[in-house]
Amino acid sequence: MTYETLEVWAEGPVGWLVFNRPEASNAIDARMFVELEAAWAELEADPSVRAIVNTGNGQAFQTGLDVKQFATDPDALRASSRQTRDFALRMTSWHCGVTKPVIAAVNGTCAGGGLHFVADSDIVVAAEDATFLDPHVSVGQVSAFETIGLIKKAPMESVTRMALMGAHERLSAARAHQLGIVSEVVAASDLRDRARTLALSLAEHPPARIASIKQALWSALEAP
């Protein structure tokens, strides 16, 4: 597949999925909405890829749905509305059933729907100047899937605070590290190198074993 909104490639055993709409803070437009599913499927199917790094080009990591663009594309809006209503989204590795380990490398602002990719990955590293916020309620929207995912993985109060403060407060990378939302904070210029190093060490393990561990641990989140 030829991608317009993502960069997708394999570098030895490391698969890269990079948001590539830097002029729009990597917001998900109708095209990216479709390309994400294809990209996760491609990296999952490529036998040379044993670990996947997900990051963004430009200043932001990911800032959620590009609502303005969707408003101009009724078919895409209908499709995304249906997937939202039925919780049948195909945006993240978890939605798409990826069995390989996924490392999110948060390179800058991660806002709203961008939190999906933090909640749904296995390992999260961040640049020093990365920030996290959830502006949904400040524009009259409900925050649900991405904050539900975070609640299952991190201290809840920090997540409810982020959801209710909306656009008016950001969580720093340092605080996200303290809370265990991310496990490592590095200089922005070192982020991709560090993510690659982590991915290479994951790639040394037998893929079937990694896949079964991943399945076992994520299944544990399904218990009430």
Added chain:
Amino acid sequence: MSYEHLIVERHGPVGWLINDRPDVRNAMNSAMRDEFADAWTELDHDPAVRVIVHTGNGRDFQTGVDVGEVASDGIGMERYRQSMEDFDVHFTSWHQGVWKPVITAVNGICCGGGFHWVADSDIVIAASDAQFFDPHTSVGQVVAIEAIGLMKKMPVEAVMRMAFMGRHERMGAERAYELGMISEVVDPPDGLRERAQELGETVARNSPAAMAATKKALWGALETGLTDACRQGAQHLVSMWGHPDQAEGPLAFAERRDPDWQPL
């Protein structure tokens, strides 16, 4: 409505619920327990109130059930047996189904039953001299509901340690912050209420209806597994579709003005 053991105030969009038995460290007697049910409902039903702050008068936030009353009136803990067996209790915002944002501002000591209001609120801040401990096991009582609530929201080991150390160890505000039990430490301590009001006013700038639906989605997630929680979350998310706030939010943003939200 007038209260003997609580103070209910309104400051702009922020409703205040203040524990007011400072002479007994805000311990909860039967009358106060009943008043809580009314006070949460009063603030929840007032359309002018968009956010609720809960704190305590005097040196301490809250120290659980009033053991003086329990020990002296011949009824003892039996008075609470039926309500506990049925888990038919009404003294926190969660018990009362309050879907407005609730901010707990912990002043001084929060111990034992005081954790109910830490576990059951959305945002928790504390004064730098706040202290947390759970003395139940030191006085022959079982720790259950409030610790269960905390375990769902923060690292379990810290909660188990508090439960078993009883009154013999206290956790400071800084450690509670590190663990994510609270999200802010206010120093000096006497700035606590000012900061809580400021936070409340900030939260009040967001859509009341969107926040209520978000609260339902997030608190619902504690009741079930990840995928089921997302499916139920979708229902809350979709419940806002067509609501006037969904048009008003982007419009206000484009026009660089504060949104004019529908009251809840």
